[in-house]
Amino acid sequence: MAARTLLDKIWDAHLVAAESPTTPAILYVDLHLVHEVTSPQAFADLRTRGLRVRQPARTLATMDHSIPTRPVSADGSIPFVTPEAEQQVRTMRENCRYFGIELLDMDDPSRGIVHVIGPELGVTQPGMTIVCGDSHTSTHGAFGALAFGIGTSEVGHVLATQCLLQRKPKAMAIEVRGRLSPGVDAKDLILHIIGRIGVDGGTGSVIEYRGEGIRALSMEQRMTVCNMSIEAGARAGMIAPDETTLAWLRDRPRVPKGADWASAQAQWEALHSDQGARFDRVVEIDAAEVRPTVSYGTHPGMVVDVDARVPRVGNALHQRALDYMGLRAGSPIAGTPVDLVFVGSCTNGRLSDLRAAADVLRGRKLAGHVRMLVVPGSAAVKRAAEQEGLDRIFRAAGAEWREPGCSMCIAMNGDFVPPGRLAVSTSNRNFEGRQGPGARTVLASPASAAAAAIAGCIADPRSLGGQEAVA
Amino acid sequence: MTPVRHIHSRTVLLAHENIDTDRIIPARFLTTTTRAGLGRHAFQDWRYRSDGTPDPEFVLNRPEAMGAAILVAGRNFGCGSSREHAPWALLDAGFRAVISSEIADIFRSNALKNGLVAITVDAPEHRFLLRHPGIELRIDVAGGEIALPDGGRFGFSLDAFARHCLVEGIDQLGFLQRHEAAIQSYEEQFA
Ligand code: SF4
Numbered sequence: 001m002a003a004r005t006l007l008d009k010i011w012d013a014h015l016v017a018a019e020s021p022t023t024p025a026i027l028y029v030d031l032h033l034v035h036e037v038t039s040p041q042a043f044a045d046l047r048t049r050g051l052r053v054r055q056p057a058r059t060l061a062t063m064d065h066s067i068p069t070r071p072v073s074a075d076g077s078i079p080f081v082t083p084e085a086e087q088q089v090r091t092m093r094e095n096c097r098y099f100g101i102e103l104l105d106m107d108d109p110s111r112g113i114v115h116v117i118g119p120e121l122g123v124t125q126p127g128m129t130i131v132c133g134d135s136h137t138s139t140h141g142a143f144g145a146l147a148f149g150i151g152t153s154e155v156g157h158v159l160a161t162q163c164l165l166q167r168k169p170k171a172m173a174i175e176v177r178g179r180l181s182p183g184v185d186a187k188d189l190i191l192h193i194i195g196r197i198g199v200d201g202g203t204g205s206v207i208e209y210r211g212e213g214i215r216a217l218s219m220e221q222r223m224t225v226c227n228m229s230i231e232a233g234a235r236a237g238m239i240a241p242d243e244t245t246l247a248w249l250r251d252r253p254r255v256p257k258g259a260d261w262a263s264a265q266a267q268w269e270a271l272h273s274d275q276g277a278r279f280d281r282v283v284e285i286d287a288a289e290v291r292p293t294v295s296y297g298t299h300p301g302m303v304v305d306v307d308a309r310v311p312r313v314g315n316a317l318h319q320r321a322l323d324y325m326g327l328r329a330g331s332p333i334a335g336t337p338v339d340l341v342f343v344g345s346c347t348n349g350r351l352s353d354l355r356a357a358a359d360v361l362r363g364r365k366l367a368g369h370v371r372m373l374v375v376p377g378s379a380a381v382k383r384a385a386e387q388e389g390l391d392r393i394f395r396a397a398g399a400e401w402r403e404p405g406c407s408m409c410i411a412m413n414g415d416f417v418p419p420g421r422l423a424v425s426t427s428n429r430n431f432e433g434r435q436g437p438g439a440r441t442v443l444a445s446p447a448s449a450a451a452a453a454i455a456g457c458i459a460d461p462r463s464l465g466g467q468e469a470v471a
Numbered sequence: 472m473t474p475v476r477h478i479h480s481r482t483v484l485l486a487h488e489n490i491d492t493d494r495i496i497p498a499r500f501l502t503t504t505t506r507a508g509l510g511r512h513a514f515q516d517w518r519y520r521s522d523g524t525p526d527p528e529f530v531l532n533r534p535e536a537m538g539a540a541i542l543v544a545g546r547n548f549g550c551g552s553s554r555e556h557a558p559w560a561l562l563d564a565g566f567r568a569v570i571s572s573e574i575a576d577i578f579r580s581n582a583l584k585n586g587l588v589a590i591t592v593d594a595p596e597h598r599f600l601l602r603h604p605g606i607e608l609r610i611d612v613a614g615g616e617i618a619l620p621d622g623g624r625f626g627f628s629l630d631a632f633a634r635h636c637l638v639e640g641i642d643q644l645g646f647l648q649r650h651e652a653a654i655q656s657y658e659e660q661f662a
Binding site for chain 1: 487488489491493494497498499501502503504505506516521546547550551552553554555556573575576577580581584585630631632635643644646647648650651653654657658661662
């Protein structure tokens with residue numbers, strides 16, 4: 001057989017029907033994750049057509065986008081931002097009950113952001129096809145799965161048939177040569193990559209991240225990288241499973257056990273691109289060139305090293321973005337005043353991210369005018385962080401410690417950045433208005449975000465310590 | 472689904488590159504549980520000033536935009552999230568087609584499933600359309616052609632299956648369901 005890419009292998013293994021010039025392939029879906037925002041209309045379609053969910057056991061639902069991250073009120077009520085948000089959550093509950101789908105509800109100890117809990121529970125496994133009505137489904141590709149976001153119509157297709165109509169994407173390789181320098185995080189790497197290839201650099205493709213610089217990353221860091229594949233326009237990102245992957249998965253609650261684990265492991269070990277497999281495009285990145293990186297504009301490709309100056313580009317779009325952000329071309333990005341800091345999201349809301357932020361904050365105080373929100377990615381992350389005392393570090397520094405959820409990443413639950421305010425955020429999108437109407441977003445790593453909170457302005461985290469945690 | 476074969480309309484221009492789905496429909500309007508009524512929030516933060524009144528400067532609020540069903544947008548339209556609320560909002564706001572030199576993958580797929588014709592044209596044609604706001608176009612979906620008022624024509628390609636579904640009004644879920652036997656045999660063997 002000809003040399004195949006990792007994408008080829010997973011694709012081929014899930015073909016119910018191959019594609020032809022006139023019809024797309026029918027692809028089987030192993031795991032369908034569902035959340036409250038992109039599913040109600042799909043469930044409504046099923047009801048209208050009198051259909052059932054074909055494979056409830058392959059479907060897992062949670063609530064993460066519309067839910068408040070403030071604790072339950074003294075009177076036991078949950079502080080939803082609007083009655084619509086509460087109604088959406090109720091609809092999710094009713095749909096799960098009606099269709100027999102497991103729901104990790106707001107009081108469930110394993111609930112959290114959908115892309116954080118899949119890997120935590122071990123439902124995310126190598127070689128799987130995983131979909132969710134959410135573009136950051138690409139996160140799960142860190143385990144060597146083919147994982148991508150779908151629209152609500154497709155959510156309905158998968159609920160009803162466990163299949164999707166898909167054209168095969170192109171295979172793109174990003175080879176990271178060498179290892180990241182101490183004090184440089186996976187977030188810096190992916191921002192650097194998007195800066196290099198552009199926000200449409202991956203359009204039509206699945207990116208396989210490869211090379212020594214990727215192998216050296218922890219699972220959590222790999223998830224950060226794959227998470228933002230969509231910000232480069234790609235359908236998905238993936239990393240071949242290895243020892244690091246197996247070590248993460250072993251003993252997770254929902255992985256195969258005993259003899260099944262052994263046979264699963266044997267299968268997973270074959271999941272890598274063959275020697276000589278052909279990619280449609282290969283991009284090489286030199287890890288040594290990556291420095292702490294932040295965004296300065298209004299899309300995730302507008303990035304700059306934290307110790308560099310805001311680029312001068314003589315076009316109207318660029319100028320418009322700078323005007324929106326209140327920045328001047330040619331000025332150093334460091335030193336830009338910051339109003340808010342957000343640590344959280346499916347990009348950087350895992351335990352290692354909170355540790356990296358806490359390492360910078362330990363024994364320090366937020367700058368007087370800065371407000372900081374730390375929102376764990378899941379209930380499990382929250383518990384683990386509290387066990388280590390990270391919540392006390394955040395609180396002592398003056399930050400707010402919240403309940404898990406998407407929160408200020410998407411600003412639909414009442415957590416938002418006020419108009420004209422600048423937030424350094426560990427999330428993934430800095431579009432105009434993403435974190436609230438008129439909000440200004442600077443994307444950064446957890447260490448850079450924490451450094452900004454202390455300095456009161458954008459700052460190089462290497463100047464403040466805390467490197468151990470991210471090295 | 473209602474078949475979509477021809478679209479005949481003036482264009483309206485949003486020339487910005489990288490118009491993302493948060494722009495098209497901000498997240499705070501995603502708490503809805505239906506598809507209906509999103510049109511009034513399409514491009515909300517461009518269309519309305521902070522006091523809630525329409526911004527008369529914004530192109531979609533200008534008289535010449537009224538009734539235009541073809542949106543010509545800058546490169547990489549629809550990037551960002553997978554929210555199908557974006558095409559729902561555009562359809563509800565009266566658009567039937569979006570033309571750009573590049574359209575983000577998930578947005579295009581979502582749009583086509585809802586009968587919003589997402590068309591990519593080559594850069595020179597795109598530049599022409601950007602230079603001629605309000606031009607009257609006839610889009611022939613089956614033929615893959617855009618006719619200009621002076622008789623000129625642009626070709627465009629559309630995925631064959633997506634075009635077939637548009638032109639014949641085929642519902643993709645129904646199409647999948649007709650492959651029940653294949654799905655079942657896959658499940659027996661592998662799943
Ligand atoms: S954290 Fe942000 S990007 Fe991730 S799923 Fe939630 S809203 Fe989407």
